[in-house]
Amino acid sequence: MSNINLLPWREVDKKLRQQRFFTFSGISLGATLLVMSMLNMVIGGFIDNQKQRNTLLMQEMQVIDVKLGKIKELRGRKDKLQERIALIQSLQRSRNTPTHLMNTLPQLIPAGVNLAKLTFKNDIIKINGTSDSNTRLAVLLRNIEESTWLIEGDLDSIVALPGEEGNRFEMRFSVTPMKTEAGS
Template structure:
């Protein structure tokens, strides 16, 4: 009976099932590849959308910063104008201090017997002209100026006996109010 058993159809049927199973697996793999490619494409589109949003946000921020940077030259010009105004105000304030300082120095500087006709203040430079009863009184004026910590560079420019007044001597002098002493006084609270 074994000789009558034909195994060819059974083998043929096994091969047919094997081919069908291989076809299903191949179709399944192809479907998986298609799904996987679709999923990767969707993921890349999603990431691209997120990156596009980020790029748009960065572009918007860059535009805002460029607008702000465009204002910098105008702000620098305003700053320079304010600094100039502040400088003018500081100069005026220092000028007030020089006048006050000069007026507070003069009573201790000018002795009796010396009479001032003209006082001019330009910055820190002071020019005096007047009359004195004697050379001794003018020497006291110079000595007082040299002893003052507030005055430097005292110079007597001329001493002339007035022709119309034989008792008085005309003089012209100049000195500089010491800006270092002025600064120390301002820092020390006006002492």
């Protein structure tokens, strides 16, 4: 029994196993390459699709930026128009103020008070004049305070004139905006 040689059978079996190993390795390598190339194509398709979407979004953002610029320009125009409208409404409300002032002022000024100068600027009226006594100036201030549209009467200065001529004074007061006929 010692003469039996089992080596050739083992060599054939070893060659068969090596052949199967290399075959399965080649098949698995081919399958792996096939799967990798398919995944590469699929992922490449996703990337191309995303790039197209990004390009579309960038184009839409540019269109929206242009529209936003137009909206900002329109808002600027709107603000300018609203300022003009407010100015016109302000002028409309105050257009009769000088006439109303000239009609009301003689009723407010007591006898013995003479006006020399009247200045009307930014709803503030400054008057200069003379009076017989300080009492008459107090009456004038009281009349201004009791008025419904004249406010903040303030006597800036009183200077006694030489002799019995009276006093020189400077006074200022404000005008409240008058209501228009439409009630605004």
